[in-house]
Amino acid sequence: MSLRDEEIQSLGEQGWFTRASFLGEANARALHAEAKARVEAGLLRPAGIRRGADHSLNRDIRGDFITWVKPEEQGSALSRLRDAYAALGETLSTEAYLGLGRFDLQLAWYPGSGERYARHFDAFPGQSNRRVTAIYYLNPDWVPAHGGLLRLYLEGGTVDVEPTLDRLLVFLSERIEHEVLPAHGPRLALTAWFYGRNAG
Numbered sequence: 323m324s325l326r327d328e329e330i331q332s333l334g335e336q337g338w339f340t341r342a343s344f345l346g347e348a349n350a351r352a353l354h355a356e357a358k359a360r361v362e363a364g365l366l367r368p369a370g371i372r373r374g375a376d377h378s379l380n381r382d383i384r385g386d387f388i389t390w391v392k393p394e395e396q397g398s399a400l401s402r403l404r405d406a407y408a409a410l411g412e413t414l415s416t417e418a419y420l421g422l423g424r425f426d427l428q429l430a431w432y433p434g435s436g437e438r439y440a441r442h443f444d445a446f447p448g449q450s451n452r453r454v455t456a457i458y459y460l461n462p463d464w465v466p467a468h469g470g471l472l473r474l475y476l477e478g479g480t481v482d483v484e485p486t487l488d489r490l491l492v493f494l495s496e497r498i499e500h501e502v503l504p505a506h507g508p509r510l511a512l513t514a515w516f517y518g519r520n521a522g
């Protein structure tokens with residue numbers, strides 16, 4: 323894969339870019355079916371943020387359900403996405419000089435009863451080797467009333483990204499604070515966190 327000039331420029335200047343169509347509709351629909359099957363098989367667990375000494379989950383801060391996606395069968399749509407993310411990481415390293423290494427892949431599902439994920443960073447300078455966050459959205463039936471927009475907090479104000487089928491969003495994990503607004507329809511995404519090349 324290759325990055326467009328405006329994507330490299332946006333990443334360098336603003337710390338993010340989005341591409342409305344990443345793998346094409348047929349691939350996106352196949353991925354949606356595989357992701358949904360994992361949800362329906364009961365493989366996802368409440369994410370949440372640990373709250374104090376009792377370690378209970380604060381679902382008001384983070385209401386999604388997640389599972390880590392391990393390397394999967396060749397030929398599956400998920401393995402094609404993993405390959406596409408690997409190619410994205412290499413391209414970001416060569417064309418945007420980001421020096422990325424391996425990545426973790428997570429499937430996240432918001433059932434759609436108003437769950438959200440409060441404003442946060444994915445990484446803090448010096449505390450983590452997470453360098454780049456890439457999110458691929460899988461919501462074929464999304465309409466504005468479903469909400470679940472990803473709000474980015476930028477220097478000049480906020481930008482809201484629609485979690486529509488086949489959309490890719492890429493941002494610098496340490497630089498872009500963001501928030502998932504309440505989801506009133508089912509919301510699926512596959513997120514990759516890329517680590518620095520020298521990370522353990």
Ligand SMILES: O=C(O)CCC(=O)C(=O)O
Pocket residue numbers: 430439444457472500501502511513
């Ligand atoms: O799904 C999204 O749009 C963002 C999720 C998120 O911020 C996270 O998992 O850290």
Ligand SMILES: [Fe+2]
Pocket residue numbers: 442443444500
């Ligand atoms: Fe995040």
